[in-house]
Amino acid sequence: MALLLVTLVWGATFPVLKIATAQLSGVEVSALRFMLAAVCMAPFALRLPRHTWRDGGLLGALVLVSYVAQAFGLEYISSNRSAFLTSLNVLMVPLLGMAFGARPTLVMLLAAALACAGIGLMSWDGGANLLADAATVFGALAYALYVIVLSQRAARHQPRQLAAAQIVWMAGLACVWMLLDAWGTDKLQTLPSRLNAEILWGLAYLGVVATAGMLFLQAWAQRAVAADKAALIYAMEPVFAALFAWMWLAEALTLRAALGGAMVVCAVVLSEWRPAPAEVAVQS
Template identity: 70%
Template sequence: MSVHVLALVCVTLVWGGTFPVLKIATVQLSGLEVTALRFVLAAVCMLPFVVRIPRRTWFDGAILGALVLVSYVLQAWGLETISSNRSAFLTSLNVLMVPFLGIVFGTKLRLRVLAAAAVACAGIGLMSWEGGANLMADVLTVLSAFAYALYVVLLSQRAEQHQPIHLASAQIVWMASLGLVWLVLSSVGTDKLDTLPSRIDTSVVYSLAYLGIVATAGMLFLQAWAQRKVSADKAALVYALEPVFAALFAWVWLAETLSQPAAIGAAMVVGAVVFSEMGGAPSAKDPATS
């Protein structure tokens, strides 16, 4: 595996802890409130790097940031009424969406990666699928997956045109700004903003710190750096490891058991990622992915 792919594995490892953390935070806050506040924290971390960001980076950062914002808000809204496992499975559908979206943007569809993506989704289904469906929450989560799939495609196309720290900073500043505007507008005529401080307890503070500083500021930078050299479809496939790491953390830290179907599903996801790396798949700079 290349160092860039390993960096994306690291990103996915950190993201594996976000589903239970989001579940904790959305007990007290709405999905939009959690998303806006995590981006504000992330933006504070990136302020030293905002100076001298080129105008084109601000433009691309606005597009990418808006897609991430929409994806995260929709995912958090869905988590208010469905389990984190179900959300993880539905979110993972972006792995299959990315190769087909790539065709629209001129990317060649690679059968190896498409087959690996299908196996990965099947594996995640074994790990995560369960009862407790909620039509609206499911739809919101699938739309979240679509927005993120579009983000992955555009990021792979545009990341190499910018300095990673500048692109990550621009995205985060835009996400924080748009998120705050969205939060204020949605709170008009309600007491949500007035009661917000009283709903932030210690567990929410820790959750927001992890989501904002580690999972957003740190990982968006690492993602922007790594996807300069990794194609969108392969990056999406690496991201399919997210529920695998989530299940691993639950097993190690929370002593949750891993059923036999879930273990088989996890092995399928890992195998799919390894399979995609075999045979010298082209990188993001190769003609097959340009």
């Protein structure tokens, strides 16, 4: 339920990002939201153990690589195509888990395939670009690795400390990325003039709720949830995103998209299914 709430909040970021990116670039939105999140988590980052900084740095770098690769791909392909390619991380998690010694069940693999097919129905619209497609798939791979590593290492740390370490690393790396992106331009000088009240409230939601709050909740919940099941729950994100886009942005949901959303929901339910234990006859 905690991870489902995380996914719900992530889905609600869709209209917020839509408004913010009308004035800010993707890297500016990322850097600003992570800086706000880092301020919120600063009290928990003051005396972190060295191993928490190490694991937090690895996890934060994986998440940031995923964001960077996805943002690059979005410069050349549609958001629908990007969403479909990004959703491949749902299938990558159980497959990559085999390399780490896990043995995914047939039911879990079927559920992952059903989730990907459902997101495909919701998102597919053509418009390929080899380089952008490859970058987006690489971003999906980075996030799949993040989910696996988080499930392996979350139990070693206090959730708030691990979330704080990740966010501080992400904020620092994102700021460096923003500075490099603005090199030789006037982007930093014009940044204050491009911020209005609506965007500032959106950034506050993205930084405080969707980043700081949800990374903490994610780190806590994945102490007890396997990586492959967590990835399937995260597959609900485009379903929630479509719902909020319909509610707030009046974007229509086609019959094909609704069918895809239903398939994702069925995949999540299927991932929770366990065969009943066989009854053992006892002879008297």
